[in-house]
Amino acid sequence: MTGTHRQVDGVSLKRIDTHRWWRDAVIYQVYVRSFLDSTGDGIGDLAGVRAGLPYLKKLGVDGIWLSPFYPSPQHDHGYDVADYCGVDPVFGDLDEFDRLMATARRLGIRVLLDIVPNHCSSEHPWFREALASPPGSPARARFHFADGRGPDGSEPPNNWHAMFGGPAWSRVTEADGRPGQWYLHMFTPEQPDWSWRNPEIPAEFERILRFWLDRGVDGFRIDVAAGLYKHPELPDSDDPEADARTRDSVNPLAWNQPEVHDVWRHWRAICEEYTARDGHDRLLVGEVSVPSAREHAKYVRPDELHQAFFFDLLSAPWEADAFRKVISEAMEDIAGTGSTVTWVLNNHDQVRTVTRYGEPTPQGSGLGAARARAAALLMLALPGAAYIYQGEELGLPEVVDLPDDVLTDPIFRRTGSRARIRDGCRVPLPWSGQASPFGFTSGAESAKPWLPQPEYFAMYTTDRALDDTRSFWHLYRDGLQLRSALPQLGEGTLHWLESEPGVLAFDRGDGLVCAVNFTTADIPAPVPGAPLLASGPCPAGVLPGSTAAWWLTDH
Structure with a gap:
């Protein structure tokens, strides 16, 4: 990239002159308790993550983000932290964490930790x-x-x-x-909010960051990164009913206060200090829920967070115009800061993509699966970084029919409603076999998985996915391999191409074209010849409905 300058919110920005690993990294989110159980207690753990690293290496991701594994009473599955510098016994211990780090280093997989600075556990x-x-x-x-x-x-x-x-x-x-x-407590009574206006709190979190950085981690995913500071007078909200209708951060008195940016400047300086020692970038990626891409961009200015999740793509309806609008806004406002956009289609708080894009049936719909495959290929073609939630590479649907008596989400406990619960995307992964626990946990005395797996998970095991070249897994693996091999993909720019209604098409440079058909009807392909990669059957000259494809042209 060139060394040109521009002004954003009064800050002079210089384009990055050298490649930094995080700018176009693909990170896999590991929800530890649902990934792989090594002890037979029905709950995933750090040793299970370590055992699964070769699988992730084969998939082709650059790194992993680990959900909280710290000591916790687990009222919100680890997002209620009682000790920020330890490992809950249910997940292992610090020695096991060190072994995981050593294996990840050997495989070339970077490791990000989930840090929760807005609130702690009531047992802290x-x-x-x-x-x-x-x-x-x-x-x-x-x-x-x-x-x-x-x-x-x-x-x-x-x-x-x-x-x-x-x-x-x-x-x-x-x-x-x-x-x-x-x-x-902006979440549950078991999660009291810290007062960041008290100087003890920033000092304590600096100690916590350094503890894990000294242990070799590559960075942090920051929970509720737009939170931390509350209006100093704690006044009434003008629209409390709006605040109550959503779990998104809509109360401007409790979120997105200007002082929060000073925290990220300080944390960035800590990371830069470690980078100066060995030349290895440490990454800060924030969970930032704010009203617009322009507000989002303020969090990724050159001296603040390296990146922040761009949730607008995740929340966009399956429409070409909606996707084009959010992608364009991100490229203009976020990439314009000198950062790169951090794309996500799913995480541990969202309905799984196959179900979100299709009919809400227990096993997902064929249309939802086709759209999820197309969305995955689109995301991997966009400039910037991408995050993949575990199980998305298997095409797992949301488990929508869990009985009330097994639900663990505090949202259900607090509201009595299933409308926004998150258990359905957290059901433990199926690895092998024809019946639960599907290889997730093993041993003669092993307990049942902490959330029950439906019988139809037999269709989605990793063993089956690896053997079937038409599977979601192979689509993700092939996309990641091409993304790694082709310089046109990753960071950079895109140029929209003329396309038929209901179709998005863009050029990534040097002849790399991506097109997505958001309709259900076949259309003429925007590029002649067979595609380099497609999300479904895609004969030369045709782009079928609910399909994405990449072509490498001769310009």
Whole structure:
């Protein structure tokens, strides 16, 4: 890339002159408890991740992002952290983590950890200390404690709603047994929010970052990266009902406060310090839920996060115009900062792609599968980085018929509704065999998987996928191999091409063309000849409905 400059929000930006590994990396999200169980207790663990690394190497990803494995009471499956510098015994120990890192290094797979700086567990030692301390104490100043409203303080300090249902405040019982102050939790009562205006909190998280960086990790996925700071006066929300209708970050008083950018500048400086020692980039990628691509771009300015997940592609309806709009906005606003767009189609909080794009049947629909395959090929052709959620490479559908008595998502517990629960995308992976546990856990005394696997998972095992050259797995593997081999793919630019209604087509340079048919009807292919790779059967001269294809032309 050239050394030209431009201004974004008053900051002078210089184009990156050298390739950095994260700019076009493909990272595989490992939801540890559902990946592979090595101990027979029905819960995936770090040793299981280590055993699965050769599988991921064969798939062709550049790195992995591990969901939280820290000590935790697991009220939100690890996103309620009781100790940020340890390993929960259910997942292993620090020695096992070191073995995982050594294996990943040998295989050339980078490792990102999930860090949760917005909130901790109600069992964190500092929160326990706060509960045992009086109002106004330094221990309570680490969190958001406040007196209630009303003559007896029985009403919450403000009208904010929690993301997972109910009010964002819980009242404590003081040491003398009387009802006392309230504390803020933007997710569940078991996840009290840190007060980042207290200097102890940024200092503690610097210690945590350095602990894991010294242990060799390649970077961090940052949970709730637009959170952390709340409006200092904690005023009422103007639209609390809107806040209650979604788990997205819509309350501007609790999210996207300007001070949060100072945190990312400091964390970036820490990463640059480690990079200066050995020349190896450490990556910060944020979970950023903000109203627009322009707001998103502020988080990836040159001195802040390296990247932030661009969720608009994930949430776009299956329409060519919708996809073109969000891709264009990302390329203009985010790539314009000098970063690269970080594309995602799924994660551990979302309905699986096959189900989202098709009919909500237990086993997924053929149309949903075709669209998911096409979307995968589209994502891998876009400039920038991409993240793949585990099981997407198998074409797994959402498990939509889990009985109420096995559901573990705190959203269900807090709301009593199945409308937004996330258990269905977290069912343990099927590896082999014809019946549960499908190789996920083994041993004569092994427990059942922590969430039940449906019988039809026999159609989606990794063994079966590797043997079938028409499978999702081979589509992902072939796409990743070409992405690695062809300089046109990865970071760079794209140019939209003229196309028929319902079709997206773009040129990645040097004759590499990608086209996606969002309709169900066959159309003439935009490029003559057989494609280099297609998401489904694609004869020369034709682009079938719900299909994506790549061509390498002679210009």
